[in-house]
Amino acid sequence: xxxxxxLVFCLLTAxxxxxxxxxxxxxxDDECYRYFLEAESLLxxxxxxxxxxFDRAVSALYRTAVEKGDNKALVIYYVQxxxxxxxxxxxxxxxxxxxxEQLCTHAKALGYKQYYYYGYELTQSHYYSxxxxxxxxxxxTELQDKALAEQDDYGLWTSARYLSILYIAMNDYQSAKxxxxxxxxxxxxxxxxTLLRQSSARQLMDLSDCYPLHSDSTRFFITExxxxxxxxxxxxxxxYYLAKLAAADRDEKAFRQHRDFCLASPSxxxxxxxxxxxxxxxxxxxxxGNPDRHKAAFDNVARLADRRYVADLxxxxxxxxxxxxxxxxxxxxxxxxxxxTNAMRLAEMNARMENHSLxxxxxxxxxxxxxxxxxxxxxxxxxxxxxxxxxxxxIRNLRRRRAEDEKHIAELQDANDRVRLADAAKTRFxxxxxxxxxxPLNAIxxxxxxxxxxxxxxxxxxxxxxxxxxxxxxNMLTMLLNDILSASQMDAGTYDIQxxxxxxxxxxxxxxxxxxxxxxxxxxxxxAPETEAxxxxxxxxxxxxxxxxxxxxxxxxxxxxxxxxxxSSLTANPGQMxxxxxxxxxxxxxxxxxxxxxxxTKLNEFVQGTGLGLSICRDxxxxxxxxxxxxxxxxxGGARFVFTLPLEPPQEKQNNA
Amino acid sequence: MTPLYAQxxxxxxxxxxxxxxxxxxxxxxxxMLSRFNFRLRTAAxxxxxxxxxxxxxxxxxxxxxMMPGIDGFEVIRRLREDPATADIQIVILSAxxxxxxxxxxxxxxxxxxxxxxxxxxKLLSCVVTxxxxxxxxxxxx
Numbered sequence: 001x002x003x004x005x006x007l008v009f010c011l012l013t014a015x016x017x018x019x020x021x022x023x024x025x026x027x028x029d030d031e032c033y034r035y036f037l038e039a040e041s042l043l044x045x046x047x048x049x050x051x052x053x054f055d056r057a058v059s060a061l062y063r064t065a066v067e068k069g070d071n072k073a074l075v076i077y078y079v080q081x082x083x084x085x086x087x088x089x090x091x092x093x094x095x096x097x098x099x100x101e102q103l104c105t106h107a108k109a110l111g112y113k114q115y116y117y118y119g120y121e122l123t124q125s126h127y128y129s130x131x132x133x134x135x136x137x138x139x140x141t142e143l144q145d146k147a148l149a150e151q152d153d154y155g156l157w158t159s160a161r162y163l164s165i166l167y168i169a170m171n172d173y174q175s176a177k178x179x180x181x182x183x184x185x186x187x188x189x190x191x192x193x194t195l196l197r198q199s200s201a202r203q204l205m206d207l208s209d210c211y212p213l214h215s216d217s218t219r220f221f222i223t224e225x226x227x228x229x230x231x232x233x234x235x236x237x238x239x240y241y242l243a244k245l246a247a248a249d250r251d252e253k254a255f256r257q258h259r260d261f262c263l264a265s266p267s268x269x270x271x272x273x274x275x276x277x278x279x280x281x282x283x284x285x286x287x288x289g290n291p292d293r294h295k296a297a298f299d300n301v302a303r304l305a306d307r308r309y310v311a312d313l314x315x316x317x318x319x320x321x322x323x324x325x326x327x328x329x330x331x332x333x334x335x336x337x338x339x340x341t342n343a344m345r346l347a348e349m350n351a352r353m354e355n356h357s358l359x360x361x362x363x364x365x366x367x368x369x370x371x372x373x374x375x376x377x378x379x380x381x382x383x384x385x386x387x388x389x390x391x392x393x394x395i396r397n398l399r400r401r402r403a404e405d406e407k408h409i410a411e412l413q414d415a416n417d418r419v420r421l422a423d424a425a426k427t428r429f430x431x432x433x434x435x436x437x438x439x440p441l442n443a444i445x446x447x448x449x450x451x452x453x454x455x456x457x458x459x460x461x462x463x464x465x466x467x468x469x470x471x472x473x474x475n476m477l478t479m480l481l482n483d484i485l486s487a488s489q490m491d492a493g494t495y496d497i498q499x500x501x502x503x504x505x506x507x508x509x510x511x512x513x514x515x516x517x518x519x520x521x522x523x524x525x526x527x528a529p530e531t532e533a534x535x536x537x538x539x540x541x542x543x544x545x546x547x548x549x550x551x552x553x554x555x556x557x558x559x560x561x562x563x564x565x566x567x568s569s570l571t572a573n574p575g576q577m578x579x580x581x582x583x584x585x586x587x588x589x590x591x592x593x594x595x596x597x598x599x600x601t602k603l604n605e606f607v608q609g610t611g612l613g614l615s616i617c618r619d620x621x622x623x624x625x626x627x628x629x630x631x632x633x634x635x636x637g638g639a640r641f642v643f644t645l646p647l648e649p650p651q652e653k654q655n656n657a
Numbered sequence: 658m659t660p661l662y663a664q665x666x667x668x669x670x671x672x673x674x675x676x677x678x679x680x681x682x683x684x685x686x687x688x689m690l691s692r693f694n695f696r697l698r699t700a701a702x703x704x705x706x707x708x709x710x711x712x713x714x715x716x717x718x719x720x721x722x723m724m725p726g727i728d729g730f731e732v733i734r735r736l737r738e739d740p741a742t743a744d745i746q747i748v749i750l751s752a753x754x755x756x757x758x759x760x761x762x763x764x765x766x767x768x769x770x771x772x773x774x775x776x777x778x779k780l781l782s783c784v785v786t787x788x789x790x791x792x793x794x795x796x797x798x
Contacts (some may be wrong), residue, residue, distance in 0.1 A: 228709035431753070435723055439679060442774040446685040449777040462688075468682065 005264045032073035033060035039080050048087050071110040078103040086126040117158040132512035153190040163505045177210040201232035205241050213248045247283045275302025291322045440473035487563035490619045497540045504568050507544050515552035524563040543620050550613040551581040551641045558586030576644040584638040593630045661781040664696040669697035674715040675699050676706040680722045704729025716791045737766040746787045
């Protein structure tokens with residue numbers, strides 16, 4: 001029966017082969033495809049049948065691919081070169097890596113991603129077949145990292161897939177389960193068309209192996225795998241798993257059905273599942289209850305997974321000895337495939353992978369910490385700078401403020417000095433004033449007392465004399481008080497000027513008689529108008545008199561001999577009435593010409609007077625729009641004081657305007 | 658009681674010096690003291706006063722304070738420094754009337770202080786007192 005099925009299959013294959021030859025699966029140029037098949041056919045499992053012919057074929061493939069501009073064919077060339085490397089016994093890992101590099105570079109550059117990953121597949125299978133599990137794992141981890149970095153689903157799927165296979169080969173179903181689930185997950189999530197052309201059936205089937213024999217998950221994954229089956233290989237695999245399931249369920253009929261389907265395919269028995277005949281034979285022996293008669297079969301089960309299954313099944317069926325024997329064989333197989341060095345390297349790899357993930361976490365954390373610490377440092381620096389800046393600004397502020405303060409202090413000191421001077425001046429003035437007031441008062445009171453003595457004490461002459469003294473001093477006192485009052489009025493702004501008709505001659509003569517009492521003996525004082533004709537102008541006669549009296553009394557005080565002359569003139573300054581008082585007295589030094597008009601300044605400290613007079617005169621004159629000044633051009637000995645007034649006072653001018 | 662100006666005193670042995678820079682004041686003092694028959698000299702400033710003292714030592718000096726050049730205080734001080742003139746009775750006649758001036762006057766060695774404007778009775782009684790002091794002093798000697 002078996003032989004018949006085999007024959008039919010072979011015939012089928014024979015018929016389909018030429019068909020297959022015509023429709024090349026890669027869709028590349030037909031000539032290229034021919035060369036590919038030629039090279040492919042020269043490949044044995046572990047080596048190349050005819051290396052030279054192979055080389056010729058691949059060279060031809062290359063040439064034609066370049067000629068025809070067939071990029072896929074070019075990539076296929078590199079695939080073949082890869083296979084050449086992996087099928088060369090005693091080839092170095094470096095050469096394999098170099099060939100893979102070539103393939104990967106070109107596949108990526110020309111956009112055939114699946115061949116990029118195929119390069120990794122071939123390499124890791126090369127390592128695995130030579131029991132270089134650790135190296136294979138290294139490679140796959142590298143691939144996984146690359147895929148993670150590029151967020152490439154195909155890469156993730158491939159690396160997870162092959163890692164799961166490696167772990168299954170090491171009997172580590174826990175780790176395998178993890179990767180299988182990841183591969184399935186990636187596959188289900190992806191929208192990568194290249195990936196979607198693949199099938200996740202194998203992963204699902206392999207997952208079913210990760211669970212105990214009778215678990216629901218086993219059944220579930222097998223069903224899922226069936227659903228996702230795409231290729232013949234997938235179907236065969238399904239049948240294989242279904243056979244295993246049937247055997248576990250002790251369903252002999254179903255088992256045989258699935259087993260026969262599997263055994264009918266040569267690719268199954270020789271390629272993917274070597275030792276499958278022995279496997280099925282062992283299972284059947286267990287089911288029939290005669291394992292002892294099929295001892296050879298148990299020994300010839302090739303795959304580790306199959307041995308595990310057989311061992312589990314034997315244990316379940318109660319054949320403990322068989323189970324233990326197969327377990328032992330498993331251990332031996334594992335020991336062989338994972339040599340001590342490899343085991344150490346594997347352990348090292350594992351450790352490194354854990355380390356790697358730990359490092360990754362650590363890196364992440366440390367990066368966060370670094371970031372935070374950098375942030376903190378930055379903040380601290382900023383705060384420092386800010387505080388330095390602030391301090392600098394503050395210092396500058398302080399300095400500026402100090403400079404300002406110093407300036408302020410200096411100003412205050414100046415003001416203080418001025419105040420003190422003013423104060424001193426005022427005190428002097430007050431002292432002076434007190435003295436000035438008391439002096440005429442003294443005369444008035446004294447001579448009054450003398451006058452009131454009973455008859456006989458004073459002569460008639462004396463009485464007259466004393467009376468005169470009293471009157472004069474009363475006048476002086478009045479003038480003094482007027483001056484003081486005027487000064488205070490000026491200060492308060494309440495000084496009043498009443499414009500009326502002013503008779504110039506009358507004012508001058510009155511001023512003269514008022515000042516007479518100060519006249520020192522031997523000095524002549526007189527009025528010399530420019531013209532004797534009546535002279536009138538609009539002004540305040542009281543104020544005019546005040547100024548003239550002041551001038552005259554000053555002249556009297558300072559003139560011991562000679563004369564004092566009062567002159568009035570219309571022509572001296574056009575538009576102005578000019579009064580001049582000229583004396584032959586002590587005169588005024590040029591540098592004092594302006595100072596004498598200052599308040600409280602007396603040319604001679606001890607000449608009787610308050611020192612108000614000239615400053616009052618100036619204030620009054622200014623109020624009336626006129627001028628008082630010392631004529632510094634008069635050098636004939638003595639002093640000449642000038643007082644000018646506009647003929648039309650500004651107040652009236654304003655009213656008339 | 659008879660006012661002083663009406664009383665007759667014989668002060669002919671005394672000589673008095675009056676010092677003031679304002680002539681009117683000197684005139685006033687002279688007139689007020691005309692009842693007394695002592696010799697009365699006058700000086701117009703501090704320097705003249707000192708010269709007059711040097712020429713003939715007075716029994717009593719009536720001294721104004723505010724004078725040009727050497728003022729009243731300085732005159733007193735100099736007179737008191739010199740033992741020859743330290744015992745002259747000095748009465749200040751001044752318009753300066755602040756506490757400070759009065760105290761200062763006494764401190765430099767004045768015997769009395771009369772404020773201007775002068776009250777005649779006050780001046781007369783003061784002069785009488787001072788001359789009595791002079792007479793009692795000379796009596797001691």
